[in-house]
Amino acid sequence: MSGAVQTALAPLGGPARRALRDPLVAGLVGLCLAAAAALLVAPPAPFLVNVLGQLAAFAILAVALDLVWGYLGILSLGHGLFFAIGGYVCAMHLLAHGAAVTGVLPDFVQFMGWKSLPAYWFGLDHAPYAFVLALAVAGLVAFVFGLASFRSRVNGVYFSIISQALVYVAMLLMYRNDTGLGGNNGMTGFPLLFGWPMGSPGVVTGLAVAALVTLAAVLTGTRLLVGSAIGRRMLACRDDETRLRTLGYSTTRLKLGIWCLSAMIAALAGILYVPQVGIINPRVLAPDLSIEIAVWVAIGGLGRLGGAVIGAVLVNGLKFWLSAAMPDAWPFILSGLVLLVVLVLPNGLLDLVSWRPRPTWLGGQR
Amino acid sequence: MADPGRRSPKVLLALSALLTFWCLAVCAVPASAAPLDRARFTADLCGDAAGQVRGAESLVQAGGDLAADDLAYAGRLLGALAERRLACPAEGAVLFDRPGAPEGRDALTGAVRPVAETRAPVLGLRQRAAVETARGTVALLTGPDPASRAAGLSVLERRIATVPAALLDRARDAETDASLKGTIAGLAQAAALSSPDPARRRAAIAAVAASPSGTAAARLEALKGDPAYASDPAFRAALDAGLAQVGRAVAVGNALAILYNGLSFASILFMAAAGLAIIFGLMGVINLAQGEFIMLGAYATYGVQEAFRRFAPAQLDLYLFAAIPVAFLAVALVGIAVEALILRHLYKRPLMSLLATWAVSLFLVNLVRVGVGTQNLQFTMPAYVSGGIPLYADFVITWNRLFAIGFAAATLALTLLILRRTPLGLDIRAVTQNRDMAACLGLPTRRIDRLAFGLGSGLAGLAGVALCPIYSVNPGMGSGFIVDSFMVVVLGGVGSLAGTLVAALGVGGANVLIEPISGAVAAKVIVLVGIILFLQRRPEGLFAVRRRR
Amino acid sequence: MSALVVEALTVAFGRFTALDAVSLAVDPGEVRAVIGPNGAGKTTLLDVISGITKPVSGRVMLGDTLDLTKCSEAEIARAGVRRKFQKPSVFPALTVRENLEIGCGPALSPGERPARIASVLGETGLAPRAQALAGSLAHGEKQWLEIGMVLAAEPALLLLDEPVAGLSDAETAHTAALIRGLRRPDRAVVVIEHDMGFVEAIADRVTVLHEGRTLYEGSMHGARGDARVIEVFLGR
Structure with missing residues (x-):
């Protein structure tokens, strides 16, 4: 960064300057904003716009996981749950909104033979309420699960597989038809978004732009966080939690706070994802999908927010392309990529450009 | 009665008399019947x-x-x-x-x-x-x-x-x-x-009640609508007594059936989790490919069956037993290869080893999917694993589940034998308890890791054999119960086979007990919540010993 | 009053009794050394005082009012207890300055931190390495950084677990000087050490632990003459 830019950033204060001095994150934020502007000025084919928007949503999800895994050492194999909470509440809003405007009940409600939407759908046709509800539910579920786990000091591999069981149980639950959330078919056929017809070019572009801008905001925010005193405590907690506790810090509170924040960011990604693909069903809760999120982060570069974004975009871009072009080969490519990264490039693909020396903690993390 | 000729004539005489009498008694029934005009x-x-x-x-x-x-x-x-x-x-x-x-x-x-x-x-x-x-x-x-x-x-x-x-x-x-x-x-x-004859009806009720079952209960229940139930006190008393007797017996039979199913489910869980627990205790690695190792064990069993069909069709019934060593060795070799090629490099990064074993599982599932196909494999079930004997009321001892239970018990005994009585077992226990000290004493910890990983994988292969008569076998079968077996390992505690056994019995029993009351999904939810609550009290699991930092 | 009172403390790991009804009292301003052979229970004693291990029975009173066995590690630390671990425990991904900033504890206001950090950097002699990542420090420097981290909170009770293990003679001398400089009327220090010369140089009194029990308590000179202590240490 040139001196002129640094001078220009001076009014932002210490942490902000420090955050934006991370060239990778700064570059990605700029790229997101530039792409959003380009979409508004000269949108390409709707398919491409849609893919770009989905990639941005996945990138947000990856950043959420990197925040807890890369900076706090907590590997969640259940982040698909929070993503799904955001997605489900968003889908509920879209259906409730559609029903309120058109007067036609969603398919699955008619399928179950109900006369109206279940009572707990009340008010979900109002977007702000639905938005707050999605984040609140994700945060609350994360809080309860996190409190139970962190308080009893469940961590490491133990935590990972318990979080996997959590998302698995949630999947079983959502496969039931009597939950009022669409059962195994999930929810689809969203007619309107804020009154505009779903799938019209304007809505597609708007959603993609929203996802890109949100990604830029999330990247900036999380970068400010990890560059702050709290971020330093996160690294300290990741590397030696007992040491940090014996220095007078409540690591349970620290972990719980970041864990809930991460869950809410994942829910945000779900909110942005569902209207773009037009469907949500219990398959997003499959344990494999949650592991894949960790795979994006590991491939891109664990412990660097930019790495998470690059990993998510790269893996999902490849998936879009290859699972259509050669569906049988994709799982082999993915597993090969994971093994390559895990064995040869412990810091992910960013090792290839040798961004910074290999952090020593990778050798001693336990 | 191998050779009657050696016996004395007296005995022979008595025997033939007995035989004649028996013949008379039996053959007399048609003989004494009134002939048709x-x-x-x-x-x-x-x-x-x-x-x-x-x-x-x-x-x-x-x-x-x-x-x-x-x-x-x-x-x-x-x-x-x-x-x-x-x-x-x-x-x-x-x-x-x-x-x-x-x-x-x-x-x-x-x-x-x-x-x-x-x-x-x-x-x-x-x-x-x-x-x-x-x-x-x-x-x-x-x-x-x-x-x-x-x-x-x-x-x-x-x-x-x-x-x-x-x-x-x-x-x-x-x-x-x-x-x-x-x-x-x-x-x-x-x-x-x-029957129109009241005495005969009451006798029939008593006879039905004497061999209780769900259908017997339904049959008697239907008689409550009979006019005689209201008008004939003797009939009413007989029916009520019969119903009560059947109801008790059916309840006991159902309880036995639940216990039996719980035991067989726990056996499968134990077999799936035992290998996981040994590996986790030793290396701190959770093998996400353990489910796929089980799947490979089942496919190895299928391979043995096909080989028998082709080369020794007369002995086809024995293939399940022949598959035991084959599945163990084949999957153990796969496990050793995975350890040598991949996990060896990741012991200090257990979270990365999670991802690596997941990649292995993805690879194996798709390899089998592409190589063999996605359809369920067809197994010929030998007589000793099909059917069963009705034991009491509706409770039937089914041979396939008994096979799994016996198999698990034998595996437990064998694993304990290996861990307690062999040099490898001693090494594994030493490294599990204190890796650094074991290394200082000159134990080849890397080689022990590899053999233990082979042992743990081989146990998964055995689980695959035990599963064949009960579950359908296809490339995706591994994911079905792998979450449950992880829970067993977490609940049981690190590297404790006893803990794994108790936890498997607990999780299997809880699942089967809760299932009829509130459904399979609720059972899983309750078991998970129970485990999380339990970990509040004992984060190290059931049987882990408190260790110094 | 005493700074720290340990009453009839018993700790068991499985069937192994690590501490068996150990009692001791440390006065404010005192530097107390706890010595004993391997497995005597020294580190376990510090683990209980700093809250990492919970005892089967017994109490640990800080300043006559607070029972530390009822507190979490963080609460104990906030009550003014700091612990230096045997294996240097610094945060490798953070710089020396960032390590010390965390060492100041959550209670110290951000405004007071720079002055405190600067003074600790001076005391430990780490000022030239302030911007270095802690993971890149030499072993001796890590020991000093960790001592600096526990000093930054100005603790009332300082627990040091083998502060000179693995250090050269020159580094040991530097560390001994550092610890002598820590002595204050309102601060008690408990040191665990094998190096008898080092203990004699810094400690007011010694407690000798053997197989989880107190074998001797008194001056270092007295300990050298005590028959049981000599037997346990094989004439050392």
């Missing part, structure tokens, strides 16, 4: 509508006592009547080979004689029903194969109220086919329960 029977069938019905019904009523040749005679005659091959000239009934033939056989003597007048008696609707019932009686009692006897039974079933108990009892006692025997017995009971 063939002339009268023939005349009835040749007579008017009322005579035909009388003849047919009398045969049904007497069916339980008639000798076999009488039944055969009646059967021939009834068949001819139904198929219009019977003529009734004045000199006696004649049977034709086909309707309208110029000559036939005398019904009574069997002598061939020409017949001028071939008027065949015509059957009305009512007569036809009576004749069919009579034919059914003959078919049930003398049919050469189970299918023809079953056909006869189904004819009788339509008019069960007119069928005497003795007939069904005789058919049941003589029946050799087990399932048909059961059907006859059930029908006999039903007939007795709806």
Whole structure:
């Protein structure tokens, strides 16, 4: 960064300057904003716009996981749950909104033979309420699960597989038809978004732009966080939690706070994802999908927010392309990529450009 | 009684006397039966509508006592009547080979004689029903194969109220086919329960209650709607007592069945989790590919079955046993390869080893999917793993689940033997408890890791063998119960086989216990919540020893 | 009053009794050395005082009012207890300055931190390495950084677990000087050490632990003359 830019950033204060001095994150934020502007000025084919928007949503999800895994050492194999909470509440809003405007009940409600939407759908046709509800539910579920786990000091591999069981149980639950959330078919056929017809070019572009801008905001925010005193405590907690506790810090509170924040960011990604693909069903809760999120982060570069974004975009871009072009080969490519990264490039693909020396903690993390 | 010739003549004599007596006792039943009045029977069938019905019904009523040749005679005659091959000239009934033939056989003597007048008696609707019932009686009692006897039974079933108990009892006692025997017995009971004779009904209720089952309960329950329940106090008391008896027995039987299913599910869980627990205790690695190792074990079993089919079809039934060493070694080798190529580099990064083993599982699933196909594999189930014996009420000891339970018990014993009594086991325990110290003492910890990983993987292969008779085998089967076995490892505590066993019994039992009350999904939710709550008290699991930091 | 009172403390790991009814009292301003052979229970004693291990029975009173066995690690630290671990426990991904900033504890206001950090950097002699990542420090420097981290909170009770293990003679001398400089009227220090010369140089009194029990308590000179102590240490 040139001196002129640094001078220009001076009014932002210490942490902000420090955050934006991370060239990778700064570059990605700029790229997101530039792409959003380009979409508004000269949108390409709707398919491409849609893919770009989905990639941005996945990138947000990856950043959420990197925040807890890369900076706090907590590997969640259940982040698909929070993503799904955001997605489900968003889908509920879209259906409730559609029903309120058109007067036609969603398919699955008619399928179950109900006369109206279940009572707990009340008010979900109002977007702000639905938005707050999605984040609140994700945060609350994360809080309860996190409190139970962190308080009893469940961590490491133990935590990972318990979080996997959590998302698995949630999947079983959502496969039931009597939950009022669409059962195994999930929810689809969203007619309107804020009154505009779903799938019209304007809505597609708007959603993609929203996802890109949100990604830029999330990247900036999380970068400010990890560059702050709290971020330093996160690294300290990741590397030696007992040491940090014996220095007078409540690591349970620290972990719980970041864990809930991460869950809410994942829910945000779900909110942005569902209207773009037009469907949500219990398959997003499959344990494999949650592991894949960790795979994006590991491939891109664990412990660097930019790495998470690059990993998510790269893996999902490849998936879009290859699972259509050669569906049988994709799982082999993915597993090969994971093994390559895990064995040869412990810091992910960013090792290839040798961004910074290999952090020593990778050798001693336990 | 290998060689009776060596025994003294006295014993021989006693034996033959006994044999004679037994023969008399058994053979006496048909011998003492009243013989069929063939002339009268023939005349009835040749007579008017009322005579035909009388003849047919009398045969049904007497069916339980008639000798076999009488039944055969009646059967021939009834068949001819139904198929219009019977003529009734004045000199006696004649049977034709086909309707309208110029000559036939005398019904009574069997002598061939020409017949001028071939008027065949015509059957009305009512007569036809009576004749069919009579034919059914003959078919049930003398049919050469189970299918023809079953056909006869189904004819009788339509008019069960007119069928005497003795007939069904005789058919049941003589029946050799087990399932048909059961059907006859059930029908006999039903007939007795709806009998007009109150004493017989009460006896039937007691008989039904004596062999309790869910269907018996339903059958008795249905009798509450009978008018006699309100009007006949003796009947009412008998029915209430019978219902209570059946209800108790069915409850006990169901409880036993739940325990049995829980035990078999726990056995599978234990087999899936034991390998995981050994590996986790030793290296801190959770092997996400353990489910796929189980799948490979099942596919190895399939391979052994196909090899038997091809090279030793006569011994096909033994393939499950032959598969045990094959599956163990094959999967152990895969595990050792995975350890040597991948995990060896990741011991200090357990979270990365999670991802690496996930990649291995993805690879294996798709390899099998592409190489073998996605369909369920077809297994030939040998007799020792199909069917079962009903033990009490509705509780049936099924051989396939017993196989899994026995298999798990044998695996547990063998694993304990390896861990406690072999040099490798001693090394594994030493490294599990203190890796650095073991290394200082000169133990080759890396080689021990590899062998232990092979052992843990081989155990997964064995689980695959045990699963074959119970679950369907396909490339995705591994993911089905892998989450449950992770929970078992977490609950059991690090590297404790006893903990794994107790946790498997707990998780398996809880799942099976809760399932009938609130459904399979709720069972999983409750078990997970229970485990999280339990970890609040003991974060290290059931059996982990407190260690110094 | 005493700074720290340990009453009849018993700790068991499975069937192994690590501490068996150990009692001791440390006065304010005192430097107490706890010595004993391997497995005597020294580190376990510190683990209980700093809250990492919970005892089967017994109490640990800080300043006559607070029972530390009822507190979490963080609460104990906030009450003014700091612990230096045997294996240097610094945060490798953070710089020396960032390590010390965390060492100041959550209670110290951000405004006071720079002055405190600067003074600790001076005391430990780490000022030239302030911007270095802690993971890149030499072993001795890590030991000093960790001592600096526990000093930054100005603790009332300082627990040091083998502060000179693995250090050269020159580094040991530097560390001894550092610890002598820590002595204050309102601060108690408990040191665990094998190096008898080092203990004699810094400690007012010694407690000798053996197989989980207190074998001797008194001056270092007295300990050298005590028959049981000599037997346990095989004439050392």
